[in-house]
Amino acid sequence: MPELPEVEHVKRGIEPYVTGQQIIDVTFSDKVIAGKDVGKETIIKGISLDAFKTHSIGYTIQSVTRRSKYILFILKYDAGERILISHLGMAGGFFVAQDVEDIVIPNYRKHWHVIFHLDNGLKLIYSDIRRFGEIRNVAQLSEYPSIIEIAPEPFTDEAEAHYLSQFSHKKFQKMPIKQMILEHRVIAGCGNIYACEALFDARINPHTIAGTLSIAQRQKVFQSVVKVLKMGIENGGTSISDYVHADGQRGTMQNNLKVYKQKTCSNCGNDIVTAIIGGRNTHYCEHCQC
Numbered sequence: 001m002p003e004l005p006e007v008e009h010v011k012r013g014i015e016p017y018v019t020g021q022q023i024i025d026v027t028f029s030d031k032v033i034a035g036k037d038v039g040k041e042t043i044i045k046g047i048s049l050d051a052f053k054t055h056s057i058g059y060t061i062q063s064v065t066r067r068s069k070y071i072l073f074i075l076k077y078d079a080g081e082r083i084l085i086s087h088l089g090m091a092g093g094f095f096v097a098q099d100v101e102d103i104v105i106p107n108y109r110k111h112w113h114v115i116f117h118l119d120n121g122l123k124l125i126y127s128d129i130r131r132f133g134e135i136r137n138v139a140q141l142s143e144y145p146s147i148i149e150i151a152p153e154p155f156t157d158e159a160e161a162h163y164l165s166q167f168s169h170k171k172f173q174k175m176p177i178k179q180m181i182l183e184h185r186v187i188a189g190c191g192n193i194y195a196c197e198a199l200f201d202a203r204i205n206p207h208t209i210a211g212t213l214s215i216a217q218r219q220k221v222f223q224s225v226v227k228v229l230k231m232g233i234e235n236g237g238t239s240i241s242d243y244v245h246a247d248g249q250r251g252t253m254q255n256n257l258k259v260y261k262q263k264t265c266s267n268c269g270n271d272i273v274t275a276i277i278g279g280r281n282t283h284y285c286e287h288c289q290c
């Protein structure tokens with residue numbers, strides 16, 4: 001699943017080509033249309049396809065931003081504003097191309113679902129092999145509460161204080177730290193890969209009950225999350241499954257992983273252990289993380 005660094009790269013890949021462009025048409029795939037017809041919210045959520053078109057066509061993409069694992073497109077039309085909120089799900093991706101046929105990877109070429117036709121002649125294409133992704137079209141963010149509850153971006157000044165304050169919640173106090181840092185109300189955008197890597201970096205066992213960590217350990221976990229997310233961005237994200245950039249290039253963070261799906265610990269040489277914590281596969285070194 002794309003995590004913060006991967007989503008950041010998707011955003012950076014499309015941003016220069018779509019910013020300032022007017023949307024002149026929107027096309028949906030047969031799967032999206034058929035899904036809506038039977039009441040399934042395939043990709044396009046919370047709005048009819050006709051209304052989605054009405055609130056997109058003629059609008060100009062003023063800016064593209066990332067919030068946690070969401071990509072937001074701010075649309076302007078005279079005095080009106082709409083926001084496209086998109087989530088890539090398990091394996092979605094945005095591509096900018098002259099045509100769908102120009103998408104290099106066959107699976108993404110085949111599984112396109114939404115095309116925004118831009119007035120510069122390019123197409124902004126959303127492809128999703130598994131169709132777990134989504135695109136919403138709202139007048140304001142408050143129409144989609146789950147984006148409002150997300151913690152501050154991890155690289156902002158207020159993020160650490162926000163994270164530390166979450167330890168006062170009983171619910172989080174009793175959780176393994178690994179499960180707690182996956183909550184987007186606690187830290188924005190830290191998914192499974194980066195949570196495993198951060199706890200190795202902090203040398204903290206992922207099973208440790210959050211409430212038992214010292215203040216220094218809590219701070220160390222946060223600093224390690226920020227460190228591995230930054231490393232992920234610098235390396236173009238992790239390409240373990242289907243993930244590719246908007247230009248079809250792959251990230252190289254998978255070559256820098258210390259524990260996630262690794263066999264032996266690069267620090268001590270012991271086997272990396274796998275456990276399920278909060279329903280998610282967790283990889284760690286029992287010797288280095290205690």
Ligand SMILES: [Zn+2]
Pocket residue numbers: 265266267268269270285286287288289
């Ligand atoms: Zn080790």
